[in-house]
Amino acid sequence: MATAGDSRTGSESAEEPGWRDRIRARPGGRLTLRVVVGVLGGAMIIGGLILVPFPGPGWLIVFAGLAVLATEFTWASRLLDFAKRRVRAATDWLQRQNWFVRVVAGLLTLACAAVIVWLALKLTTGFDLLAQARDLLG
Structure with a gap:
């Protein structure tokens, strides 16, 4: 997983900068990238939290949003590690509990x-x- 300090993929050579490094090299690029990642990750987290009580991938979307934020923000990377x-x-x-505890938890x-x-x-x-x-029953 890419972290806040790493923007290269394994397929790129050491001399060739990653796409995030090229964006950061432009004037205002670092701030723009952080804003875009922050808005996208934040929207994913909020959307996931809204979906949590409903059937579907609510928590998965929350963790995905946190992973997006972790690509630019160190605090999000630490929070994602803690949550994992x-x-x-x-x-x-x-998993260590007997079937009764699992059923009650479910x-x-x-x-x-x-x-x-x-x-x-x-x-x-x-x-x-x-x-x-x-009303239906009685």
Whole structure:
């Protein structure tokens, strides 16, 4: 993975600058590149966070946005490394647990996602899934 200090790919020779180095060499290029990467990475993170409660790749988009930011910003690279370590530790812990703990963890995750979807629908569209279910059943 490219980091904030490295803009070369493995296929380029040591003498040939990478495309980011060529952009940085122009007047105002370094600032422009940082702004573009910051806006793109920030938009990806915000979009991913919006998508987290819904089915789909919400967290994947958040981590991808963080990886985009990490190409220009050292703090984002450190945050991405920290997040990867935390996710790996939680995954390793869950894998060591018996099936009951895994099922409970899955059900809690599903319940949290259901509450977030219910709240999102109720607060944004006024559609109450629980009231509709009560009306259908009774």
